[in-house]
Amino acid sequence: MKMLDDDIMAIMAKTLAEQQKLQQDRIIAIVLKAVASELASFGIEDDDRRKMRADFQHLRRWRKSVEQAQSFILKAVITVLATGLMGTVWLGVKVVLSK
Numbered sequence: 001m002k003m004l005d006d007d008i009m010a011i012m013a014k015t016l017a018e019q020q021k022l023q024q025d026r027i028i029a030i031v032l033k034a035v036a037s038e039l040a041s042f043g044i045e046d047d048d049r050r051k052m053r054a055d056f057q058h059l060r061r062w063r064k065s066v067e068q069a070q071s072f073i074l075k076a077v078i079t080v081l082a083t084g085l086m087g088t089v090w091l092g093v094k095v096v097l098s099k
Contacts, residue, residue, distance in 0.1 A: 036046060044052060 039045075
């Protein structure tokens with residue numbers, strides 16, 4: 001009797017695992033179909049994946065270069081302001097010392 005119960009439990013476990021796998025496969029198929037449908041509504045087809053990846057990589061490089069340029073511009077502005085301030089102080093010192 002114990003062996004029979006173990007066999008039944010094993011069969012039930014296997015059956016439930018197969019059902020769960022089938023259900024997960026169906027869920028994945030539904031999700032993929034929904035995502036593909038949404039992307040298609042934006043004009044993005046499955047065949048465009050490589051092109052889109054290249055576009056996103058280009059956009060990322062563009063964004064990084066813009067961020068780097070902003071950093072350089074900020075440094076340049078600070079340098080110009082500091083140089084102007086130092087020049088003003090130097091001219092002030094020259095005027096005071098020449099009197």
